[in-house]
Amino acid sequence: MSFRFNDIDHIQLAAPKGKEKEAREFFCGILRMEEIEKPVALKTNGGAWFKSGNVQIHVGIEEPFSPSKKAHPAFKIENLEGLKQHLTKHKILFIEDHLLPGANRIHIHDPFGNRIELLEWKPSR
Template identity: 25%
Template sequence: MPSSHENDGIKLPRLQHVSLSIKSGSQDQIRAFYSGLLGFQEKQAPASLAARGVVWFAAGVGEIELHFVPDTYLQRSEEARHFCLEVSDMEAYRNALKEAGYQIIEAEPIPHRPRFFTIDPCGNHLEITTILGDYTQA
């Protein structure tokens, strides 16, 4: 499948973010810990998600991020706990996953970041995205 990086001539997806569930109302504690103590820079969350109380931090070069999602946002906290892969051809991944019998779960839109979720054989949620531009410039 096409993707973002190469390893011995094989293109691989790139880890884009890790998302974890937090208790609703604990955003200030998360900010104090990850920004105040550990030094991560908080990022503006997309407008489509910001009203839900999500907190995002830059976690490295190339838009690697940590996302924290209040447990009231999703019905099941395991949906909030996931990692995201950035790929160059999202539809190729969507088609390959469908053909292999994996469920495709459509996601709430973020400007310039088409995305969907799937669930691996052990029940872990995985987000697949392609970054087409800056979500804050929509």
């Protein structure tokens, strides 16, 4: 039987217990994502879910908590320069990375220290 992967349903990031407010401030307030309702059966676990377009980030509670420093999601962005200006305005630090040929990309960290890659592919010549 053959099969294939078509898309990513969601990305799970971890956060310390009781940090849902900070997650909402960052993912909704800074990254302009929309919070989506968690299924009733999962609400008791804490955390929060966010969406933008076809991208979902599920922030789950992990105890003991340890942020992902190397492992990370990478999101394709339209108008990375505009996003960099927006992040600067909100005092969100980012690291520019020019090591991937054909891509403009930066790395940021969520309020819990998880690494997130944001990239925009350069048009082909």
